Amino acid sequence: MKKNAETANVHSFSEGEYTTAVLKAIENSVAKSRASLARHLGLSRTTTSTIVSGLINLNLLEEKSLLREGRGRPGILLDLDSSIWRAVGAEYHSGSWAFVETDLRGSILRTGSLKVAGRGPDAFLDCLAQGLAEFRRNVSGELLPAFGIGVPGLVDCDRGLIIRADDLGWRNVLVSEYVEKKLKSKALVINRNRGAGLAEARFGGGRGTHQIVYIGIGTGISAAFIVDGELIHGSSFSAGEIGHITMDKAGPLCACGKRGCLHVYSSGTAMARMAAALLSEGKESGLKNKKNQREPIDGEDVCLAARAGDRLALECLGEAARQLGLAIANIITIYNPDKVIIGGPIGSIDSPLIGYVRKEAERWAMPHAFDAVKIERAALGESVGALGGACLVLDRKLSLASVVRSK
Amino acid sequence: MKKNAETANVHSFSEGEYTTAVLKAIENSVAKSRASLARHLGLSRTTTSTIVSGLINLNLLEEKSLLREGRGRPGILLDLDSSIWRAVGAEYHSGSWAFVETDLRGSILRTGSLKVAGRGPDAFLDCLAQGLAEFRRNVSGELLPAFGIGVPGLVDCDRGLIIRADDLGWRNVLVSEYVEKKLKSKALVINRNRGAGLAEARFGGGRGTHQIVYIGIGTGISAAFIVDGELIHGSSFSAGEIGHITMDKAGPLCACGKRGCLHVYSSGTAMARMAAALLSEGKESGLKNKKNQREPIDGEDVCLAARAGDRLALECLGEAARQLGLAIANIITIYNPDKVIIGGPIGSIDSPLIGYVRKEAERWAMPHAFDAVKIERAALGESVGALGGACLVLDRKLSLASVVRSK
DNA sequence: GATATTTGTAAAGAAACTTGACAAAATGCA
DNA sequence: TGCATTTTGTCAAGTTTCTTTACAAATATC
Known part of the structure; x- marks a missing residue:
């Protein structure tokens, strides 16, 4: 799908509607091969093939084993490529920041944590930025350039701020703004519990x-x-x-x-x-x-x-x-x-x-x-809140990966 | 957007993603002219113009007055065309069927009712079919070929049946099947109260x-x-x-x-x-x-x-x-x-x-x-339940109108 | 009245998707 | 085993959809 130049992202690879649909279909296991994708999305096999090639080029998908089912030439099993891209999520919980690094399938590859020294939103933000800076240094692949952050309290997800956290007595904590300034990378913020729910819905029992x-x-x-x-x-x-x-x-x-x-x-x-x-x-x-x-x-x-x-x-x-x-x-x-x-x-x-x-x-x-x-x-373990943050990043893997590769 | 031949609807006019988006934008008053539509949808003015022409040809949109705002050539105000297409909705309530005829904007042009003679689901369905057959005879324009029907009880909207209506002691009443057989026209079924809510959301205070x-x-x-x-x-x-x-x-x-x-x-x-x-x-x-x-x-x-x-x-x-x-x-x-x-x-x-x-x-x-x-x-009056039925029809106005015109 | 700005349309070109054809790789049946 | 059948994935050519560029029309501002 082409976009008007006024709002377009100029990339080597198309981020069209169907590309997103292909990724989602694979994620949700509703289709496994190029041909079944084509049937499921109402596209021709040819177009599906082109889209899949693009996604494989971006290292978002990979070919796995052959699919021997019924007669006819076997299809090639497609799945999210877990070898290259990495998402980083964070969660604040009882005075500490927890961090996770995941692959595209939401598997946790590494965790970390950092205790907040001091009180109040300033120490909270400072520790977050420090922890993320440290944590991203050791990422085992290519980092999707955004951080997903689970925080307590009422969160304005559009603007990336804590409207208020009554337990802590905080108001209007500008989380995104701070992280983006310090780390020069997009920050996506969510209530930590809602993030955990999202993670359970995507990767757990949901x-x-x-x-x-x-x-x-x-x-x-x-x-x-x-x-x-x-x-x-x-x-x-x-x-x-x-x-x-x-x-x-x-x-x-x-x-x-x-x-x-x-x-x-x-x-x-x-x-x-x-x-x-x-x-x-x-x-x-x-x-x-x-x-x-x-x-x-x-x-x-x-x-x-x-x-x-x-x-x-x-x-x-x-x-x-x-x-x-x-x-x-x-x-x-x-x-x-x-x-x-x-x-x-x-x-x-x-x-x-x-x-x-x-x-x-x-x-x-x-x-x-x-x-x-x-x-x-719940099916997921302790790091589920930070994994929820990573979900926000993984939701945007297509555009994030495109941005990196187009540079 | 092209569709695979296996699942495609072969029409003279495209029912693409953007066509739907244009209609929705006009309905929700988020855009008023071709140029503002283009900006809002991220399309070129040219494409938007083409899509709008198609919709005007189908009598779904019409040009109204000029939009004099700011400088530059004024745009042409677009709105749903209320002069041609008609939707018919029905609702069962306290022993009677109520019917409404609406235009594309959900304005009620005509109402009717029919008391159910007898008891039980058979009389209920029979009366519905009779009432609809009579009511559609006097439609003041071109009928969108589907009926939207609000009924009591728990409704399976996909299959168009009442799973159960405890107040009436009914189970598994196949509403769609009956109406479609009798009237040779698609029937869309919904719980009457949920229908009323939909109508209020679309055309009332919502x-x-x-x-x-x-x-x-x-x-x-x-x-x-x-x-x-x-x-x-x-x-x-x-x-x-x-x-x-x-x-x-x-x-x-x-x-x-x-x-x-x-x-x-x-x-x-x-x-x-x-x-x-x-x-x-x-x-x-x-x-x-x-x-x-x-x-x-x-x-x-x-x-x-x-x-x-x-x-x-x-x-x-x-x-x-x-x-x-x-x-x-x-x-x-x-x-x-x-x-x-x-x-x-x-x-x-x-x-x-x-x-x-x-x-x-x-x-x-x-x-x-x-x-x-x-x-x-609630802002809407008595016929809101039947209007809810009509909502289901109006939701499909694009494909319904296309089907009629392609004949 | 001249200039700037915005709208809507036309013609040409680019991008996205389909069709038809074909080789490849499996199964099923003789 | 061999051969017909089925299904997959890809190529080349063609169609449709959307964009770009250009321009006339209609307004506001100076």
């Missing part, structure tokens, strides 16, 4: 599904809604903020000033508070030891104890699941997703939580919608 | 917004989620069924078998039940007269009485709004829409309901999301 809901549980709770691989941002970038839906108008006071938010029942913070309260009532639990060590109990401790069978911890999880299950039930009824993925530092733990949630959701969701949904634990 | 939520309140409650003009169907076509989200696990029993559904608090049925209960307690109200007439009070009666200032009716509305407002607050927090449109037979009445809901929603929604949303009453 592969091949149309509508997924990712629910990230850590100290807080938030969600990501993904329709056909695209994140729903909302009109002011707050779609998915389920932590502050009201479960009970007369419930306990939440930090946000309202009462009975999901946050006060089912977040890691809530689990920890509940456990501490029960312990101070004198109930028996393996968590006592931890308490004696003067380090406060957190949500992860509770989940791990529950996994080990601790009765007090199980009680806390059950209580959290009662409200979380109801919230998920209502989301399933409202939104009718294919899949609900439970992740985040707490949600990823192989604890009884997901079983409780599933049972509760089944009880309250509309049966038709519940029958269509699978509720699963 | 014009120009990105994410809208339409909430239809009649005897039941359901919603439609529309992102960038496209309806979210969900994985099994039940996205938007908010009538059966659980507001209170210990609430009153709902017809669906669960407790405390939104339906039992805020539907028209619920309002009527509440009013009847208060009356039987001996409370004073203008609704008494109605009751004496041995015709049961319904939700509309309550809303109309409330509008007139009746205290008992106002109490019922306030009670309904308390739960509805909370539900909407949570939807706003979760989904962060630009606009929430309250419609349906009950929601469309200019009663105090919307004021109550707004107040309640403000109280419980996350402030950031609430600040970004407008809560409004």
